[in-house]
Amino acid sequence: MKRFLVYVGMGLPLLVFGTTDISLDVEAMLATGVTNGNIYLMPLKNRLGLHNKLGENIHAVAGINFLYNPLEEKSTMTNKESVFPFTWHIDEAYLKINHFLWEPIDLVAGKQRISWGKADKINPTDLWNPVVLQNPLDLAQKEASLALNLICYLPWGESTALNFIWEPVVSRSVLPSFLYEKRLDTMINQSVSNVSSFTIEAPWEVSLQLPAYHLSNSSFGGRFQTSLIGFDMSTSLVYRYNDVPYIQEIFLSSTVTGFPLQTNLTMESRSYKMGYYREAIWGFDVAKDFGFVNSWFEATITWPETQQTIVYDSRTISIGITTVTTNSTNVLEKAYIKYVLGMEKNFSSGWYINLQYAKGLLAERGEDMEHPQDYLISRVEKTLLNDAWKIAITSIFNTEDFGKSLGEQNIWKSLADTSAWALQGEVSFSPIVGVTLSTGISLIDGKGNSTLSLFEDMDMVYFQFKTSF
Numbered sequence: 001m002k003r004f005l006v007y008v009g010m011g012l013p014l015l016v017f018g019t020t021d022i023s024l025d026v027e028a029m030l031a032t033g034v035t036n037g038n039i040y041l042m043p044l045k046n047r048l049g050l051h052n053k054l055g056e057n058i059h060a061v062a063g064i065n066f067l068y069n070p071l072e073e074k075s076t077m078t079n080k081e082s083v084f085p086f087t088w089h090i091d092e093a094y095l096k097i098n099h100f101l102w103e104p105i106d107l108v109a110g111k112q113r114i115s116w117g118k119a120d121k122i123n124p125t126d127l128w129n130p131v132v133l134q135n136p137l138d139l140a141q142k143e144a145s146l147a148l149n150l151i152c153y154l155p156w157g158e159s160t161a162l163n164f165i166w167e168p169v170v171s172r173s174v175l176p177s178f179l180y181e182k183r184l185d186t187m188i189n190q191s192v193s194n195v196s197s198f199t200i201e202a203p204w205e206v207s208l209q210l211p212a213y214h215l216s217n218s219s220f221g222g223r224f225q226t227s228l229i230g231f232d233m234s235t236s237l238v239y240r241y242n243d244v245p246y247i248q249e250i251f252l253s254s255t256v257t258g259f260p261l262q263t264n265l266t267m268e269s270r271s272y273k274m275g276y277y278r279e280a281i282w283g284f285d286v287a288k289d290f291g292f293v294n295s296w297f298e299a300t301i302t303w304p305e306t307q308q309t310i311v312y313d314s315r316t317i318s319i320g321i322t323t324v325t326t327n328s329t330n331v332l333e334k335a336y337i338k339y340v341l342g343m344e345k346n347f348s349s350g351w352y353i354n355l356q357y358a359k360g361l362l363a364e365r366g367e368d369m370e371h372p373q374d375y376l377i378s379r380v381e382k383t384l385l386n387d388a389w390k391i392a393i394t395s396i397f398n399t400e401d402f403g404k405s406l407g408e409q410n411i412w413k414s415l416a417d418t419s420a421w422a423l424q425g426e427v428s429f430s431p432i433v434g435v436t437l438s439t440g441i442s443l444i445d446g447k448g449n450s451t452l453s454l455f456e457d458m459d460m461v462y463f464q465f466k467t468s469f
Contacts, residue, residue, distance in 0.1 A: 019052070019053060020050055020051065020052045021049075021050070021051040021052075022048070022049065022050055023048075023049040023051075023468065023469070024046065024047070024048055024049070024468065024469055025045075025046065025047040025049070025466070025467075025468045026045070026046050026465075026466070026467050026468070027043075027044075027045045027046075027464070027465065027466045028043070028044045028045075028464070028465045029041055029042065029043055029135075029462060029463070029464045029465075030042050030462065030463045030464075031137070031460045031461070031462035031463075032460065032461055032462075033458075033459060033460065033461075034441065034443070034459040034460065034461055035459070039071060040458060040460055041071075041135060041137075041460075041462070042069065042070055042071050043067060043068070043069050043135075044067070044068040044069075045065065045066070045067050045068075046065070046066040046067075047063055047064070047065050047066075047091060048063065048064045048066070049061075049062070049063045050062040050063070057097060057098035057099050058095065058096070058097050058098075059095070059096045059098075060094075060095055060096075061092060061093070061094055061095075061096065061112075062090070062092060062093045062094075063090070063091035063092040063093070064088060064089075064090055064091060065088060065089055065090075065091045066086070066087075066088045067086070067087050067088065068085070068086050069085055069087070070085065090111060091111075091144060092110075092111050092112060092113065092144050093110050093111045094108055094109060094110030094111060094112040095108070095109050095110055096108045097109075100150075104152055104153040104154070104155075105150065105151070105152050105153075106150075106151040106153075107148075107149070107150055107151075108148075108149040108151070109147075109148050109149070110146065111144045111145065111146045111147075112144055112145065112147065112149060113128075113129050113142065113144045113145075114128040114129065114145060114147065114149055114165060116128065116163075116223060116234070116236060116283070116285075117234075117283075117285050117298050118232060118234075118285045118286065118287035118296045118298065119285065119287075119296050119298045119340050119342055119356075120296070120342055120344065120354065120356070121139070121140035122139075122140070122340045122342070122356060122358050122361065122377070123298060123340075124283065124298045124299060124300040124338040124339060124340060124360065125234075125236060125283035125284070125285050125298050125299075125300055126142070127221065127236075127238050127240065127281060127283070127300075128145045128147060128165060128167065128171070128221075129142035129143060129144065129145060129171075130142065130143045130145070130171045130172060130173040130174070130243040130244075131143075131173040131174070131175065131243070131244070131362060131363070132173065132174040133173075133174065133175050133176060133179075133362065134174060134176075136442075136455050136458055136460075137424070137442055137460070137462065139361070139362070143171070143173070143174065145167055145171045146167065146168070146169060146171075147165055147166060147167040147168075148165070148166040148167075148168075149163070149164075149165055150163070150164040150165075151163050152164075156226065157226065157227055159225065159226060159227040159232065160225065160226040160227070161224075161225055161226075162222065162223070162224055163222065163223040163224075163225070163236075164220075164221075164222050165219075165220060165221045165222070165223075165238075166218060166219075166220045167218060167219040167220065167240070168215065168218050169213060169217075169218075170210065170211050170217065170219070170241040170243070170276055171219075171241075171243045172243055172245075173243045173244045173363070175244065175362075175363060177204070177206060178454060179362075179363065179454055180206075180247060180272070180274075181204045182454050183369045183370075183449065183454070184204070184247075184250065184272065186369075186449065187369070188200075188252070188267075188270075192265060194263070195256075195263045195264065195265045196261075196262040196263050196264060197262075197264045197265070198264075198265045198266075198267075199264070199265070199266045199267070200266075200267045200270070201266060201267060201268055202267065202268055202269045202270055203270075204270055204271065204272065205269075205270070205271040205272075206271065206272055206273075206274065207271070207272075207273045207274070208245060208273075208274045208275070209248070209273065209274070209275040209276075210276065211241060211276055217241065219238070219239065219240030219241055220238075220239060220240070221236060221237060221238030221239065221240065221281075222236065222237055222238075223235070223236035223237075223283075224236075230288055230289075231286055231287070231288045232286065232287045232288065233284070233285065233286040233287075234283075234284070234285055235282075235283065235284050236281075236282070236283040236284075237280070237281070237282050237283075238280070238281045238283070239278070239279075239280050239281075240278070240279065240281070241276045241277065241278055241279075242276060242277060242278075242279055242304075242365070243276075244362075244363040244365075245274040245275055245276050246274065246275065246276075246277060246307055246309070246331060246332065246370075247272050247273070247274055247309050247331075248272075248273050248274060248275045248307075248308075248309065248310070249272065249273040249309070249310050249311075249312065250270075250271075250272045250273075250309065250310070250311045250312065251269075251270065251271045251272070251273075251312050251314075252267060252269075252270050252311070252312065252313045252314065253267070253268055253269040253270070253314045253315075253316075254266060254267045254268065254313075254314070254315045254316070255268060255315070255316050255317075255318070256315055256316070256317045256318070257317075257318050258317070258318065265315075277304060277305050277307050277332065278304075278305045279302050279303060279304040279305065280302070280303045281300050281301070281302045281303075282300065282301050283298070283299070283300040284298070284299055284300075285297065285298040285299075292345070293343050293344070293345050294343065294344050294345070295341075295342065295343040295344075296340075296341075296342050296343075297339070297340070297341050297342075298339060298340050299337060299338070299339035299340075300337070300338050300339070301335055301336075301337055302335060302336055302337075302338070302365065303335045304332040304333070304335075304336075304365070304366065305332070306330060306332060306333045307330070307331055307332040307333075308328045308329060308330055308331065309328070309329050309331045309368070310326060310327070310328045311326070311327045311328075311329075312324060312325075312326055313325045313326075313327070329368065330367075331366050331367070331368040331370070332365065332366040332367075333366070333367070334366075334367060336360075336365060336366060336367070336371070336372060337359065337360075337372070338358075338359055338360030338364070338372050339358070339359050339360070340356055340357070340358040340359070341356065341357050341358075342354070342355065342356035342357070343355055343356075350382055350383040350384065350387070351380070351381070351382055352379075352380070352381040352382075352383075353378075353379070353380055353381075354377075354378065354379040354380075355377070355378050356375075356376075356377040356378075357374075357375070357376055357377075358374075358375040358377065359372050359373075359374060359375075360372030360373065361373070361375060361451065362451065364451065369449055371400075371401075373398060373399065373400050373401070373450065373451055374398070374399050374400075374401065374402040375396060375397070375398050376396070376397040377394075377395070377396050377397075378394070378395050379392065379393070379394045379395075380392070380393050387430070388429060388430055388431065389427070389428070389429055389430075390426075390427070390428045390429075390430075391425075391426070391427055392424075392425070392426045392427075392428070393423075393424070393425050393426075394422075394423070394424040394425075394426075395421070395422065395423050395424075396421065396422040396423075396452065397419065397420075397421050398419060398420045398421065398422075398446065398450050398451055398452040398453075399415055399418055399419040399420075399450060400418040400419070400448055400449055400450050401418070402415075405418060416447065417447050417448055418447065418448035418449070418450060419446060419447065419448070419450055420444065420445065420446020420447065420448075420450040420451070420452035420453040420456070421444070421445060421446065421452065422442065422443065422444045422452050422455070423442070423443045423444075424440060424441070424442040424443075425440055425441055426438055426439070426440030427439055427440065434467055434468050434469055435466070435467045436464075436465070436466045436467070437464070437465055438462075438463070438464040438465075438466075439461075439462065439463050439464070440461070440462055440464075441459075441460070441461050441462075442458075442459065442460045442462070443459050444456050444458060444459060
């Protein structure tokens with residue numbers, strides 16, 4: 001709290017310059033299991049936004065997020081902070097200077113969201129805003145980046161510009177650990193053989209190694225955007241640290257006990273170490289409103305630095321002899337492609353349709369368990385009673401490798417064994433402008449190594465309230 005008051009005290013002097021616009025967004029949610037009644041999500045979020053025009057061409061923007069999450073596990077009741085867990089962080093804080101040094105140049109410095117790409121929520125070329133996957137119902141949530149953003153408008157039309165980004169420190173995504181650990185469990189179970197029983201007695205432990213805070217570890221990139229015969233397009237080149245870490249090393253420790261005609265394997269400890277790596281990315285996006293439909297395409301080609309995952313498997317037999325086997329696998333080596341093709345249409349009757357096909361979502365990359373997968377996504381909305389009510393249905397079909405399944409003798413069996421699906425239905429009501437009440441259900445099921453199958457235990461019914469003023 002003291003630190004928060006210090007930041008507020010530092011920011012208050014800015015309010016005396018010009019006029020400050022203040023906004024407040026409030027969101028509350030309760031999400032429970034469909035069959036078990038477990039409460040998965042119960043956040044209360046507030047966002048305080050400040051916008052101050054310091055001069056004719058200078059704007060100061062700040063956003064502070066406040067989160068109350070009563071589901072955090074606390075082992076003490078000795079103070080209010082333990083009983084009522086409350087966190088806050090700076091969502092955005094930047095200074096924008098229009099006509100910086102020269103008429104066609106704008107400068108944005110600070111923690112900001114940098115909008116690259118034309119796609120709707122699924123943006124392969126959105127490389128500067130790390131993923132935040134705290135809520136599985138919102139796959140498009142992103143965090144701002146601390147960066148220097150220089151925009152130079154060119155004299156070939158209003159939409160033609162060059163964009164240069166410099167990010168001095170590594171941005172980091174927020175991802176649940178089970179995205180890694182469920183796949184690690186699958187890997188371990190598949191590797192165990194020639195034993196009568198296998199028991200795991202320890203949870204996963206994780207450590208993270210960050211790049212040194214040094215200018216040599218900066219990320220930077222450039223982008224050219226323009227409009228040609230009605231097509232909005234851009235191309236970009238980025239050299240950065242990926243904001244999603246990969247598993248560098250895995251440490252397993254087990255004991256083997258033998259009896260006549262029976263061998264038991266017990267794993268007493270298991271851990272993994274994660275780290276960040278560099279990559280070069282070329283991106284391209286194009287969008288056009290054809291009148292009858294709005295469509296877009298985005299694609300990236302990524303060249304990662306070669307990275308290995310090393311597994312250290314220590315096994316001790318009952319007489320005290322320990323053996324350690326080491327196995328290494330190149331998980332990042334070859335270039336890979338991620339892309340999305342989409343279209344949307346608004347109808348005067350209140351209907352809205354959105355269709356997308358994507359190759360690669362979230363943290364998918366490389367050739368190993370995290371390789372880019374295939375997704376078919378659709379959303380249908382219908383507004384009623386002067387737009388006060390809205391019904392929406394979203395569906396996602398996810399398969400590990402659609403092309404590989406097409407090559408199998410039994411295509412349908414291959415798809416069934418390597419695919420997952422998600423279905424979400426929602427009804428929302430807006431009694432007045434700026435207030436929305438929603439309720440819905442989300443169902444997920446899948447098999448194999450499909451990414452959505454990692455969420456199959458999170459079928460939810462939810463209730464949500466949002467307002468802004």
